[in-house]
Amino acid sequence: MSRVLATYNIKGGVGKTSAAVNLAYLAARGGARTLLWDLDPQGASTYLFRIKPKVRGGVRKLVRRRSDVENLIKGTDHDRLDLLPADFSYRHMDLALDAAKHSTDRLARVLEPLRDDYEYIFLDCPPSISLVSENVFEAADALLVPIIPATLSSRTFEQLEALVEGGPQVLAFFSMVEVRKSLHREVMARLRATHVTMLGAAIPSADEVERMGVDRTVVSEIAPGGRAAIAYEALWWDVRRRLVARGGGA
Amino acid sequence: MNPTGTDLLLPGQMTPAAVLDALSTRLSLRDGAGAQRDLRFYDTFDGLLHAAGLAFVHESGRLALVSIDLGAEQAGMPAAVAPGRVLARELEAGPLRDALTEIVEVRALTALVRIHSVERTFGVLDSADKTVVRLVLEEPVVVASPNRRLPLAPRIRIAPVRGYDKALGRVRTSLVSDLGLQAADRSMLDEAVIATGATPGGVSSKVDVALAPDQRADSAAASILMRLAEVMESNLPGTIADVDSEFLHDYRVAVRRSRALMRELKGVFPVEQLTRFRVELRWLQQVTGPARDLDVYVLEFDALRSGLAEPTRSELEPLLRVLRDRRAIAHREMVRELRSERAAQLRAGWPAFLGELVALPSDGRPDAPRPIGELAGERIAKVYRRMVKMGRAIDDTSPPESLHELRKQGKELRYLLELLGLALHPGDVVKPLVRALKALQDTLGRHQDREVQIATLRSFRDDVLTLRGGAGALMAMGVMIEHLGEDERAARAEFAEVFAAFASKPQRALVAETFSS
Numbered sequence: 001m002s003r004v005l006a007t008y009n010i011k012g013g014v015g016k017t018s019a020a021v022n023l024a025y026l027a028a029r030g031g032a033r034t035l036l037w038d039l040d041p042q043g044a045s046t047y048l049f050r051i052k053p054k055v056r057g058g059v060r061k062l063v064r065r066r067s068d069v070e071n072l073i074k075g076t077d078h079d080r081l082d083l084l085p086a087d088f089s090y091r092h093m094d095l096a097l098d099a100a101k102h103s104t105d106r107l108a109r110v111l112e113p114l115r116d117d118y119e120y121i122f123l124d125c126p127p128s129i130s131l132v133s134e135n136v137f138e139a140a141d142a143l144l145v146p147i148i149p150a151t152l153s154s155r156t157f158e159q160l161e162a163l164v165e166g167g168p169q170v171l172a173f174f175s176m177v178e179v180r181k182s183l184h185r186e187v188m189a190r191l192r193a194t195h196v197t198m199l200g201a202a203i204p205s206a207d208e209v210e211r212m213g214v215d216r217t218v219v220s221e222i223a224p225g226g227r228a229a230i231a232y233e234a235l236w237w238d239v240r241r242r243l244v245a246r247g248g249g250a
Numbered sequence: 251m252n253p254t255g256t257d258l259l260l261p262g263q264m265t266p267a268a269v270l271d272a273l274s275t276r277l278s279l280r281d282g283a284g285a286q287r288d289l290r291f292y293d294t295f296d297g298l299l300h301a302a303g304l305a306f307v308h309e310s311g312r313l314a315l316v317s318i319d320l321g322a323e324q325a326g327m328p329a330a331v332a333p334g335r336v337l338a339r340e341l342e343a344g345p346l347r348d349a350l351t352e353i354v355e356v357r358a359l360t361a362l363v364r365i366h367s368v369e370r371t372f373g374v375l376d377s378a379d380k381t382v383v384r385l386v387l388e389e390p391v392v393v394a395s396p397n398r399r400l401p402l403a404p405r406i407r408i409a410p411v412r413g414y415d416k417a418l419g420r421v422r423t424s425l426v427s428d429l430g431l432q433a434a435d436r437s438m439l440d441e442a443v444i445a446t447g448a449t450p451g452g453v454s455s456k457v458d459v460a461l462a463p464d465q466r467a468d469s470a471a472a473s474i475l476m477r478l479a480e481v482m483e484s485n486l487p488g489t490i491a492d493v494d495s496e497f498l499h500d501y502r503v504a505v506r507r508s509r510a511l512m513r514e515l516k517g518v519f520p521v522e523q524l525t526r527f528r529v530e531l532r533w534l535q536q537v538t539g540p541a542r543d544l545d546v547y548v549l550e551f552d553a554l555r556s557g558l559a560e561p562t563r564s565e566l567e568p569l570l571r572v573l574r575d576r577r578a579i580a581h582r583e584m585v586r587e588l589r590s591e592r593a594a595q596l597r598a599g600w601p602a603f604l605g606e607l608v609a610l611p612s613d614g615r616p617d618a619p620r621p622i623g624e625l626a627g628e629r630i631a632k633v634y635r636r637m638v639k640m641g642r643a644i645d646d647t648s649p650p651e652s653l654h655e656l657r658k659q660g661k662e663l664r665y666l667l668e669l670l671g672l673a674l675h676p677g678d679v680v681k682p683l684v685r686a687l688k689a690l691q692d693t694l695g696r697h698q699d700r701e702v703q704i705a706t707l708r709s710f711r712d713d714v715l716t717l718r719g720g721a722g723a724l725m726a727m728g729v730m731i732e733h734l735g736e737d738e739r740a741a742r743a744e745f746a747e748v749f750a751a752f753a754s755k756p757q758r759a760l761v762a763e764t765f766s767s
Contacts, residue, residue, distance in 0.1 A: 050380035074413035077373065077381040082412055216379075 002035075002118040003243060004111065006140040006168070010156060012127035015146040015175035017044040018209050018219075020124035022232040023144070023239070025218040028081035030236075032119035035073065035082045037111075039093070039136070040126040043086030049076045050216050055087035060096045063106045069113060077217075082118075090126075097131045104131070108139035129163070140168040142243060146175030146203070149187035157195065171242055173235055174202035176209075199242070201235035204228060256319060256408045257438065258431040266387055266404050272429050273372075273385075277421065280373040280381065287367045289320075290332045291439055292359035295488055295497070297452025302353050305439055308332040315349050318437050319407075325349040335360050335493065356549060358494035363442045364393040365402075374421050382417035384409040392442045400445045405434055455481045455500040457507070461673040463623025468518040468615065470622035472607045474511060474669050478504045479601045486597075489538075490585050495545040498584075502542055505535050510665040514629045517617030520610060523603055530596045537587035544577035547706070554703075557733045558726060565722035566730070572713045626670035627765035633663045634683075634761050638753045644745070650701060653745065657694040663687060679764045686752045693741050693748045700738035704731050 005023070007016040020036055028034040038045040043053035051074050057067040073082045089096075097103045111121060125136050137143070145160060147153045161170055172195070178184050192198050203209070208223040215221075219228045260269055273279060292306040293299045299306055305318050313336070314326035325345040336359040341347040350359075367390040373381035386407040392400040406425065410418045425431045434441075440450040459473045481504040488497030509531050516524055551570055555563050587593060612618050617625055637659045644652050664687055671680040707727050714720045714727065751757075 050378045072413075075381075075411035 002115045002121045003142070004115075004121045004123065004140045005142050005144055005239070006123035006125055006136045007146065008123075008125045008133065008136060008140075008143045008160075009127060009145055009147070010129055010160065014127075014148050015203060015209070016127070017048070017124055018212060019144060019146055019173075019175065019203070019232075019235070020122050021045050021048050021212070022218050022220070022228075023236050024081055024120070024122040025078055025220065026233060026236040027120045027122075028078055029220075031080070033080050033082075033117060034120045034122070035084060035114060035118045036122045036124060037084040038086035038124050039090060039107075039132065040086055040124055041088055041090035041093075042126070043088075044213075045124045046083065046086045048212055048216050048218075049074075049083050051076070051083055051085050053086045053088065055085055055089070058087060058089035059093050060089070060099075062110060063093070063096050063100055065109060069110055070117075073114075094131045097135060104134045105138045107132075107135040111139060137164050137167045142169040142171050142239070144239065145170060145172040147172050147191070148176050149174050149184040149191070153187060154191055154194075157191070161197075169242070170197050171199055171239060172197060173199040173238075176205040177202045178205050199235065199238045201231055201238050203231045203235065256321075256410075257434040258406045258408065258425055259403055259434045260406070261430040261432065264430075266389065269406070269429060269431070270372075270387070273425075276424055276428060278375040278379075279385075280375055280379075282371040282373055282384075285369045285371075287365075287369060289365045289367065291362040291365070291442075292336055293362045293452060294354050294357040294359055295452055295485075295493070296357070296454055297450070298354045298357060299359075300451045304353070306336070306350070306359055313346065315346060318439060320438065332361075337494065356494060357496050360493060363439070363446055363448075365438065365442050366391045366393055366399075367438075374417065376417065382411055382414040383421045384411065385421070388438065390438055390442065392445045394446050402438065402441050402445060405438065406431065453484050455485065455504070457481070457669060459669075459673065461622060461670070463674050464621045465623075466608065466618065467515060467620045467622045467625045468618040469608045470670075471511060471515045471518050472604045475508055476601060476604045478508045478511075479604065482508075483597065486588065490588060492581060495542075495549060498538060498542055498545065502535065502538050505531055505538070506661070507665050507669060509535065510662050511669060514633075514662065514666055515617065515625065517625075518615055519607070520614055527596075527600060527603065530592075530600070534593070534596065538584055540580040541577065541584040543702075543706070544573060544580050547573050547703075548577055554730060554734075558729055562726040562729055565719065565726040568714050568717040568719050568723040569707075569710060569727060571717065572710050576710075576713075622670070623674045626666065626674050630663065630666050630671055630675075631761055631765040633659060633666060634765070637663060638758065641749045641753055644749075650697070653694055653742070654698055657691065657698060660687060660691045660694060664691065675764055679760055683757070683761065686757065690748045690752045693744050697738055697741040697745070700734045700741065704734050704738070707731055707734075 007020040007023075009016055017040070020038075024034050024036040036045060036049075038053075046053045055062060055067075055072055061067040062069065062072070069084070073084050075081075076083055097106050100106050102109070107123075114121065123136055123140060126132060143160075143164065145157070147157060157172055164170060174184075174188055177188070188202065192200075204227050206219075206223075206226065206228040208219045208226050208228045211222050212219060219226065219232060223229055260266065270279075287309060290308040292308070299315075300318065303318050304324070305316055305320065307314055307316060307320070308329060311328055311330050312326055313329040313333075315324045316322065317324070325348070327342060327344060327346045336350075337356075338347055338350040338354055338359075339356070341350065367388050369389075370387045372385045372387070374383040374385060376382045386409055387404065388407060389404045390402045392402060394400055408418065408422055408425070426433070436444070436450070443450045457474060457477050459470075459477050461470050461473070482501055485497045485501040485504070488494070489501050509528065512519065512524060512528055512531070548570075551573065555566055558566070637656060640652070640656045640659060644656065664684070667680055667684050667687070671683075707730065711724060711727070714723050717723070
């Protein structure tokens, strides 16, 4: 049975896609069969893997399980890492979910036939609070929440914890960190002291992360051994450790 | 290479470099990682994994069960050193042990072949520079011994990328039609096994001799016995080296089948040699008996013990120690006999005699020139009738020996049906008869095995008592003996029903019609 991990934040532009893509890559590189589902209609992670953002039959058929999800999956350039691509019709995913029965666990049901095939399934989520995010909370074992260490981030974090109470494990990590900024340092210290679910690893704001969109690959290939690559490795190690601590495989 | 047909061989004169040149003019390629692989393959003596389309391999600190074309791994576990021999039951509990046990059961995996392969992987790219197919150029060398390296033909493996089937088809067509590469009809592993002079799929202990009903009986007997002698010969080294318990088992089955055939077809042999070789084969059977009996005890120990509840179950450990010690002694004694001058003479003399049997004068061998179909039918009908008569005479008051005698006849009939009946008579009659017979034999066998097990357990009492924890073990053995006794009685109670099916009126009529001439 696979672990389902969703990179999620209510806000956009905080590093969700970068985290999903780089962590999924590391999971696969470590030997685990891994799937990334790009749920964002913008299709950023699909683009990064050079795959066409196209799902035959669109979102309606997919959430009603009228399409054979196994035939929609594409292999990436990396061993063991597959992608379920984004599709422009995903912008209407809320409507499609709302129209279906059991509207909050449709995504979990779509994943059901894949859960024996993959050790990890990553969900790259669009920023919002919607029926899509409710479905994500239902399907995921853990939410990986990138947080930019700025003034309002602590509030965002607390809102989220309240939102998913009793649902998936929440694992937050700092993203787009600029250590030279004293504000970033202060916020990080405060949140780490007050929130046990805050992961230790922090992803720096680095050139190689920005280059991902140009080179269309993972940071470990753009700058192997670079700051960002090492930070993602540390993050992945930390995530796995926390998942283990909660019991079960990984 | 094989079932999936993803391996291609280069045409005669073409070097790997030339193929790559030609490929890069047709396809957009990304030169990926190169790797040197050191693969050690294993299989059972009789090729059980090969038959299941699988391979067992040690590579870079890992043991794995993979498809025979070295594709997907089905199960694996870390193993720093390549083992000499692998017994499924000795592996750490986990998916690999489970998957392996299901296929090979008690058989040991031994080293089959070692391959060094230099690999280069190329990505075939689409217009977005996305890898849509991978090509792996392999240049394998069989390492037959440190000084003997046998290069195999280079091959290109086409590795699909999920969701890009059309591209896969296009690339394959381009390689085959444009460049003249050919689908390999054997896997790299099979090629390697052939290069070492062995046969892919291992050594079978099946008899499967083609016979014609009008063939001379002595020639038919000689071919079957010759094949059985071959089975004995091929299983002897593994029996002596104690690779796994199946070598001895298959060896003994071949001896027993040979003896049954000689008894049933005695009229095709000259009296003097018949007598001599029957004595010799019986001797072989006897000297291998104790080792096999103890093999069975050790193998069945867990099953026997599982009938007991804790703590009685764990108290049985001393018994297992006694069984293992006795087994080791029995095995040593058996090996001494199998290496004796007497055994050597039999190994040489028996096939030599079979080879000249047909050419010997027919005097004193009245059945030799008769058609085997007729003779076999006669024997099958006769043994069947004898069993029906013996079985009918058995009731609740009959001594256990009467069931043992019936079982012996049942074995005789089974060998006749397997060695001759299946090849010479209609399968739709022989197969159901074999099934009915098997049901009867299972019941009779259980009855007798339990009785023997009880007697044997009792014979271990003194040895067990001398060990630490012996008193507890003795009590546990008492419970076990009780369970065995119950099962023996249950088997006896089932007898009437299974025998009735075996000896039913329609069955009797069918046997009379099919086998009597």
